[in-house]
Amino acid sequence: MEKIKIKNYPMVSPAPTVLVGADVKGKPNYATVGAFGVVCLEPVFYISLKSTHYTTMGVKETGYFTINIPSADMVQITDYCGVVSGKTTDKSIMFTSFYDELEKAPMISECPLNFLCKVTQSVPICGFEVFFGEIVSTYLNKQCLTDDKPDPLKINPMIMMGTSYYDLGQAVGNVFKEGMEYKKLQNK
Numbered sequence: 001m002e003k004i005k006i007k008n009y010p011m012v013s014p015a016p017t018v019l020v021g022a023d024v025k026g027k028p029n030y031a032t033v034g035a036f037g038v039v040c041l042e043p044v045f046y047i048s049l050k051s052t053h054y055t056t057m058g059v060k061e062t063g064y065f066t067i068n069i070p071s072a073d074m075v076q077i078t079d080y081c082g083v084v085s086g087k088t089t090d091k092s093i094m095f096t097s098f099y100d101e102l103e104k105a106p107m108i109s110e111c112p113l114n115f116l117c118k119v120t121q122s123v124p125i126c127g128f129e130v131f132f133g134e135i136v137s138t139y140l141n142k143q144c145l146t147d148d149k150p151d152p153l154k155i156n157p158m159i160m161m162g163t164s165y166y167d168l169g170q171a172v173g174n175v176f177k178e179g180m181e182y183k184k185l186q187n188k
């Protein structure tokens with residue numbers, strides 16, 4: 001297969017699209033974030049937030065943030081949270097916010113999956129702050145369960161790549177099973 005070298009630009013790689021929440025000056029604020037992910041097998045996430053974002057101020061102030069997974073039908077409101085800042089627009093009124101008993105950071109009722117994270121480490125990089133957060137509680141819409149497990153197709157998260165958002169599409173295989181099938185074929 002012929003390969004061509006293209007521009008080194010991170011947005012050509014697929015990324016989840018999440019809404020990061022934090023209380024800023026005692027009020028909920030939300031920012032759209034693509035730089036989010038899993039770092040190890042322990043319940044730890046990372047997010048990377050521009051140091052000047054209003055949300056960043058809240059995460060630093062409180063030591064907590066939330067990850068809210070919007071479903072693909074929330075594409076417009078999700079994008080909107082990524083084009084306006086809490087510095088000039090009150091984003092607390094855009095969603096129904098809820099808190100767990102710790103009352104540390106706001107979560108979005110309209111998003112099917114929510115995580116509350118406590119900051120354990122932060123690393124500054126190129127004008128951004130990478131926060132590592134231990135997951136302290138997880139909430140899922142009950143109707144997104146199938147056989148008592150979170151169902152990705154019911155949650156229907158959004159992936160961005162290049163300049164577009166995509167929904168999850170269809171499952172193409174099973175984790176840890178496809179590899180075993182491949183191994184069987186190799187050993188024939």
Ligand SMILES: Cc1cc2nc3c(=O)[nH]c(=O)nc-3n(C[C@H](O)[C@H](O)[C@H](O)COP(=O)(O)O)c2cc1C
Binds near residue numbers: 032034
């Ligand atoms: C799809 C998308 C992904 C984004 N990803 C990030 C990101 O990973 N990190 C970041 O700091 N800003 C990211 N942004 C930009 C912020 O969401 C945006 O600047 C927002 O207005 C910040 O809001 P705040 O000032 O209220 O915190 C993204 C925006 C969009 C639309």
